[in-house]
Amino acid sequence: MMHIAILTFQGFNELDSLVALGVLNRIKKPGWRVTLCCPEPEVTSMNGVTVRAQSSLEEAHSAEAVIVGSGLQTREIVSRPELMARLQLDPSRQLIAAQCSGTLVLARLGLLGAVPACTDLTTKPWVQEAGVEVLNQPFHAVGNVATAGGCLASPYLAAWIIARTEGIDAAASALHYVAPVGEKEQFVANALKNITPYLPSCWPSSR
Amino acid sequence: MMHIAILTFQGFNELDSLVALGVLNRIKKPGWRVTLCCPEPEVTSMNGVTVRAQSSLEEAHSAEAVIVGSGLQTREIVSRPELMARLQLDPSRQLIAAQCSGTLVLARLGLLGAVPACTDLTTKPWVQEAGVEVLNQPFHAVGNVATAGGCLASPYLAAWIIARTEGIDAAASALHYVAPVGEKEQFVANALKNITPYLPSCWPSSR
Numbered sequence: 001m002m003h004i005a006i007l008t009f010q011g012f013n014e015l016d017s018l019v020a021l022g023v024l025n026r027i028k029k030p031g032w033r034v035t036l037c038c039p040e041p042e043v044t045s046m047n048g049v050t051v052r053a054q055s056s057l058e059e060a061h062s063a064e065a066v067i068v069g070s071g072l073q074t075r076e077i078v079s080r081p082e083l084m085a086r087l088q089l090d091p092s093r094q095l096i097a098a099q100c101s102g103t104l105v106l107a108r109l110g111l112l113g114a115v116p117a118c119t120d121l122t123t124k125p126w127v128q129e130a131g132v133e134v135l136n137q138p139f140h141a142v143g144n145v146a147t148a149g150g151c152l153a154s155p156y157l158a159a160w161i162i163a164r165t166e167g168i169d170a171a172a173s174a175l176h177y178v179a180p181v182g183e184k185e186q187f188v189a190n191a192l193k194n195i196t197p198y199l200p201s202c203w204p205s206s207r
Numbered sequence: 208m209m210h211i212a213i214l215t216f217q218g219f220n221e222l223d224s225l226v227a228l229g230v231l232n233r234i235k236k237p238g239w240r241v242t243l244c245c246p247e248p249e250v251t252s253m254n255g256v257t258v259r260a261q262s263s264l265e266e267a268h269s270a271e272a273v274i275v276g277s278g279l280q281t282r283e284i285v286s287r288p289e290l291m292a293r294l295q296l297d298p299s300r301q302l303i304a305a306q307c308s309g310t311l312v313l314a315r316l317g318l319l320g321a322v323p324a325c326t327d328l329t330t331k332p333w334v335q336e337a338g339v340e341v342l343n344q345p346f347h348a349v350g351n352v353a354t355a356g357g358c359l360a361s362p363y364l365a366a367w368i369i370a371r372t373e374g375i376d377a378a379a380s381a382l383h384y385v386a387p388v389g390e391k392e393q394f395v396a397n398a399l400k401n402i403t404p405y406l407p408s409c410w411p412s413s414r
Contacts, residue, residue: 014225015385018256022222022358025254036256047232049225049243050259118388138387149388151229155359156387178222180345180363181325181356183397190390 002165005037005055005063007087007102011072014045015151016099019178020067023158026174027166037063039083046072061088065095065161068102070151075101075126078108095164097146097157106145107132115142118149141198153194160195168192168199209372212244212262212270214294214309218279221252222358223306226385227274230365233381234373244270246290253279268295272302272368275309277358282308282333285315302371304353304364313354314339322349325356348405360401367402375399375406 004024008017017036024034036043037060038053045051060066066089077083084105089096091111098106100120106112107130116133117140124134138153139146141160148157155175163171172188179187211231215224224243231241243250244267245260252258267273273296284290291312296303298318305313307327313319314337323340324347331341345360347353348367355364362382370378379395386394 013229015229018221018225021254021256022220034254047228047241048261049228052257054255120388135389137389150391151385152359152362152394153387178358180360181327182342182344183360184357187359194387 001031001064002033003055003059003063004034004065004067004161005060006035006067006069007057007060007105008036008038008043008051008053008069009071009073009077010040010043012043012045013070013072013100013151014047014049016071016102016154017067017069019152019154020069020099020158023155023174023178024161026177027162027170035059037066039086057086063094065165066097067157067161068096068098068105070100070102070120070123074104074123078104084108091144095144095146095161097148097161099148099154099157100151101126103127103132103147103149104130106147111145112147115145116140117147118153119147120149120151137194139194139198141195146198156191156194159191160198163195163199168196171195208238208271209240210262210266210270211241211272211274211368212267213242213274213276214264214267214312215243215245215250215258215260215276216278216280216284217247217250219250219252220277220279220307220358221254221256223277223309223361224274226359226361227276227306227365230362230381230385231368233384234369234377242266244273246293264293268297270301272372273304274364274368275303275305275312277307277309277327277330281311281330285311291315298351302351302353302368304355304368306355306361306364307358308333310334310339310354310356311337313352318352319354322352323347324354325360326354327356327358344401346401346405348402353405363398363401366398367405370402370406375403378402
């Protein structure tokens with residue numbers, strides 16, 4: 001089983017949750033499961049799009065990988081202890097990735113430690129206030145914890161999860177599928193340039 | 208009023224509908240309205256994500272702009288005369304844009320005429336069978352009809368609609384917001400390179 005839970009809260013950014021979901025679902029194998037993981041049965045995006053949850057927040061605890069999505073209400077979310085307590089994430093046994101303001105959630109959960117991180121330009125001061133250095137780049141990872149900044153860095157986050165679990169060739173193939181026609185090679189090359197420095201060097205190129 | 212209806216059917220591709228929706232919603236002005244426009248009150252994506260419709264298919268007729276999204280069931284959709292009859296699109300008074308397999312819908316509605324178009328690699332043979340030449344590029348437009356190929360060409364389609372209605376500076380600003388951190392300038396430049404050849408040359412750079 002490989003369950004990837006994409007944490008998606010009220011006021012979520014559609015790009016951050018759903019681009020990752022689309023890229024991750026390019027892996028077609030039994031037991032590979034990608035879900036919108038929400039605190040309620042339905043959540044409504046920052047632009048009024050209502051989606052149904054595919055897993056509950058408590059299921060993130062047992063997922064093999066977790067992406068913390070972004071949205072308008074992240075500052076409210078990190079200030080609600082009962083909601084934060086429902087997030088039992090453990091980078092020693094899970095891949096943990098955060099997109100844009102999701103980085104603030106990881107910072108407040110103490111999962112970033114002294115490691116610098118990526119986030120969007122709006123969230124940047126809040127992440128800095130939480131004591132984390134913010135990088136001017138789209139993707140960064142140390143060990144099992146990755147962060148990305150800018151909505152359309154979400155394919156990099158998804159590709160990192162695929163590369164870590166299925167190998168770099170599978171990641172390149174998923175990226176190739178979603179890339180614009182006529183720009184596929186340059187898109188894949190640029191994405192891999194962003195994530196390969198953060199992959200274990202002993203990782204096999206494919207399984 | 209500026210209503211942009213994003214046609215989103217059962218089996219839809221999340222990236223194609225929701226990336227465009229996210230980029231278009233960067234325009235914050237009264238009367239600017241972007242909706243998921245569906246044949247039913249709820250539709251479920253190719254990867255099992257259920258979303259609520261924000262407008263009905265019949266409302267596309269009166270929208271100022273229409274994006275035909277993509278998905279797994281486009282070939283079934285174009286073979287259903289009662290569904291196709293609900294799509295009353297008119298490029299003489301609407302901006303019409305199609306993403307990936309959405310191009311097949313435009314081809315079958317006779318809206319492409321002898322003009323070449325963009326689509327994804329999977330849909331390509333079906334669009335060709337409908338008598339339309341398929342280009343190896345992410346974006347193309349003639350007059351009020353545009354097509355894009357590859358999920359992540361959807362920001363180009365959205366930017367074209369913004370450029371045509373709010374000007375090129377507004378389009379660049381929306382693209383800049385969604386672009387990956389550290390890659391924003393190159394992303395915007397590449398996107399504008401793809402769409403500016405298809406904008407009216409007399410168009411003002413901003414309003």
